[in-house]
Amino acid sequence: MRIASRVIGGVLAVTLLSQLTACGSIFYPDRRGQIDGKIDPTIAVLDALGLLFYVIPGLIAFGVDFATGAIYFAPGETAQVAPEKLQEAIGADGKVDNTKLQTIIQSETGRNLPLDDPRLLQFKGSVEQLALLGLQPVA
Template sequence: MRIPSRVIGGVVVAALLTQLTACGTLFWPDRRGQIDGKIDPVIAVLDAVGILFYVIPGLIAFGVDFATGAIYLPGGSTAQVAPEKLNEAITADGKVDKAKLQAILQSELGKNLPLNDPRLIQHRGSVEQLAMYGFKPAA
């Protein structure tokens, strides 16, 4: 008895698609546990492919990825340095010593930030902003 190649191909495609259920949970398990964020378009498209071929497994994939949080892109991280520590990087004439600032950030955050990079965007502040952070303006 000969089985048509279309039937074999259909079974193989069905098996592969059922393996893609909950793509985010399978591909990026480290994302599980997130509550919200931006939705990863790659995971959303892969889950939507499951809906195109099989409605129930596709909906289950979306449900699992949303429930586990694996569908969300990983969030950025933030870090804070006490203003008193940053005060050490301000020179007597009110300018910021980039070398001292870089050393403070290196010791506090454990990351080497290239403060001399020409792509670095610097914003100018006001006296009120300095006072809000506890700095004494000196110029």
């Protein structure tokens, strides 16, 4: 009887430990912060295994991966847009027009970025950052 309880306890511990590690945010922390993309089937299957064994941890794993964006494949390519092209998106008052910016990025890189997504974080730059890029502040 004592051996059976140890085996059950060991299986339970291994199962819970594997559930804690079956999460895209743990395997790929560099993917966090993405808004959308193609879902990584490996991470989706690992999260689904959590649903198979325990419903609540599996749902939490899916929720965390979708909320952080770690379930999506990381884009493997980079694209650059010349700063002169980006000047067209800046209005006379110095504010950036998101629709013009989205059009410029789509025409230059071929990628459609959801700039109207409410989860998008926008940061204000400083004069020093503009100087490092060789740009003059216009406002």
